[in-house]
Amino acid sequence: MADEVTENGQVENGDVPEIELIIRASTIDGRRKGACLFCQEYFMELYLLAELKTISLKVTTVDMQKPPPDFRTNFEATPPPILIDRGMAILENEKIERHIMKNVPGGHNLFVQDKEVATLIENLYTKFKMYIRKFESPDTTENRQPLLSQLERINDFLAKRGTRFLTGDTMSCFDCELMPRLQHIRIGAKAFRKFDIPTKFTALWRYMANMYELEAFIQSCPADQDIISHIKNQLGLRTTARIELETPVYTTAIPVLATES
Structure with a gap:
């Protein structure tokens, strides 16, 4: 068949x-x-x-x-x-x-053992939510630093390891855990904080580019508006955007500067 x-x-x-x-x-x-x-x-x-x-x-x-x-x-x-x-x-x-x-x-x-990777990506989304919850207060360096620091550690780890994915050149459960959270951070932090993942994190952006090429991610990825709605409902946030009236958008483009190393 x-x-x-x-x-x-x-x-x-x-x-x-x-x-x-x-x-x-x-x-x-x-x-x-x-x-x-x-x-x-x-x-x-x-x-x-x-x-x-x-x-x-x-x-x-x-x-x-x-x-x-x-x-x-x-x-x-x-x-x-x-x-x-x-x-x-x-x-x-x-x-x-x-x-x-x-x-x-x-x-x-899919379920490989890698304590270093498990520790590296742990609490990333918690730090994102802590940052977003303060979206009505001034966006200070102190507010964004915990999230930014962990993103930088993930970037440096990927640069040092030099593989397509977290544990090697084939995907594992860790990638299926991390990438949806990175997409929420990319879309949600921009929507509520006007925060972009820095283009200087070239290894992290290269990793995201690899994930964007995979049908497993593309087929499972929610629209940007659904990510914003999910975060808004989960954290009890307010927004004036009428996202429910918008045509669904799926952001998967990589910033040009992030491709320059």
Whole structure:
């Protein structure tokens, strides 16, 4: 049986287990992909496995503001991500990750051990949220320094290691964790703080350019407006932008200065 790729980027392979990933829909239109970080992380991991033809992947979006009756019946109040593997539903993030690693064919290859990388990317998103929460106060060096310092450490690590991705020249679970967060930082910090990831972080931008070339990221990436809406709702922020009226935009271009080394 030939492989099939559906309109929304699902990869269907013959004669392999079908995995369904239920993810949050956009809070703007209730249909396209939402900006849940864990949803995108698992989407990327499973998409990579589907590309390797170890699984067939089906991705379903659910509008949590108006969930369908069968969703309420089957999952009660449990929000996505939800993984369904051969009729068994896995509902909690840690259990989903463990299931992909131990039970999904090929999944163990994504979960490499690298304590240095794990420590390097830990708390990055927390520092971003701390920075964004103060968006109505003056944008001082003190406010942005924790986020900026960690981005610089990631840049320096990538420059020193010299690989395409965090742990080598093939993707791992760490890349599926980091890149969605970098995209939130790129879009969210610009929207709420007018902050751009410095172009001098050329190794970090080179890494992001590599990720932007991958279907696993492109197919799972939410629109800029959904990222802004997600951050606004999550942190209780206010914005005058009418993003719900805008045509969806997906920012994946690399600043020209960042390509100059």
